[in-house]
Amino acid sequence: QLQLQESGPGLVKPSETLSLTCTVSGGSISSSSYYWGWIRQPPGKGLEWIGSIYYSGSTYYNPSLKSRVTISVDTSKNQFSLKLSSVTAADTAVYYCARPKRGGYMDVWGKGTTVTVSS
Amino acid sequence: EIVLTQSPATLSLSPGERATLSCGASQSVSSSYLAWYQQKPGLAPRLLIYDASSRATGIPDRFSGSGSGTDFTLTISRLEPEDFAVYYCQQYGSSSSLTFGGGTKVEIK
Numbered sequence: 334q335l336q337l338q339e340s341g342p343g344l345v346k347p348s349e350t351l352s353l354t355c356t357v358s359g360g361s362i363s364s365s366s367y368y369w370g371w372i373r374q375p376p377g378k379g380l381e382w383i384g385s386i387y388y389s390g391s392t393y394y395n396p397s398l399k400s401r402v403t404i405s406v407d408t409s410k411n412q413f414s415l416k417l418s419s420v421t422a423a424d425t426a427v428y429y430c431a432r433p434k435r436g437g438y439m440d441v442w443g444k445g446t447t448v449t450v451s452s
Numbered sequence: 453e454i455v456l457t458q459s460p461a462t463l464s465l466s467p468g469e470r471a472t473l474s475c476g477a478s479q480s481v482s483s484s485y486l487a488w489y490q491q492k493p494g495l496a497p498r499l500l501i502y503d504a505s506s507r508a509t510g511i512p513d514r515f516s517g518s519g520s521g522t523d524f525t526l527t528i529s530r531l532e533p534e535d536f537a538v539y540y541c542q543q544y545g546s547s548s549s550l551t552f553g554g555g556t557k558v559e560i561k
Contacts, residue, residue: 379540396549437485439487
């Protein structure tokens with residue numbers, strides 16, 4: 334059974350770069366036709382798609398975050414990663430990794446990790 | 453970017469009642485590429501419905517989805533105690549731009 338697990342610092346200073354990793358178990362991240370994605374949820378608010386990466390390496394980003402986001406895949410470690418630069422308090426959220434099946438609906442989710450931006 | 457508007461924001465119902473949740477899109481969602489999720493406090497969202505009307509694996513048949521174009525509906529035929537949660541719709545007409553609705557909270561009346 335495919336499982337996803339987020340990891341990374343829970344506290345990031347303003348203006349710095351947020352870095353998170355999602356480890357995939359129970360399946361290969363490089364299996365064809367799979368996408369991998371990141372979604373976030375600020376405290377008490379709704380869900381926001383951050384971006385997705387295709388197994389081939391093609392990336393797709395939320396236009397509102399595109400200038401600050403990088404998503405990459407490390408097939409040797411069966412992981413994919415998120416980097417969000419120049420963070421502010423507005424980036425404080427629970428960050429989820431997920432599998433967007435057929436590039437669209439998220440059929441598998443990680444449990445989420447809370448990231449707080451504060452000095 | 454397609455904007456999704458969910459209504460109502462809060463739905464107050466009793467167990468056993470029927471719940472009808474709406475999701476409206478600012479433009480037509482291609483191929484009815486719309487999903488519904490359930491989220492309980494402190495947990496990740498769970499996929500309920502994809503392609504507007506297909507139930508995900510393990511989802512009870514009291515959950516059903518319908519709609520096309522710009523208007524979509526999630527119906528819970530008879531609310532069970534475990535169904536009280538927040539529900540989100542999401543469109544994936546283009547894999548390069550995914551958007552979620554603002555959510556509907558189904559609470560116990």
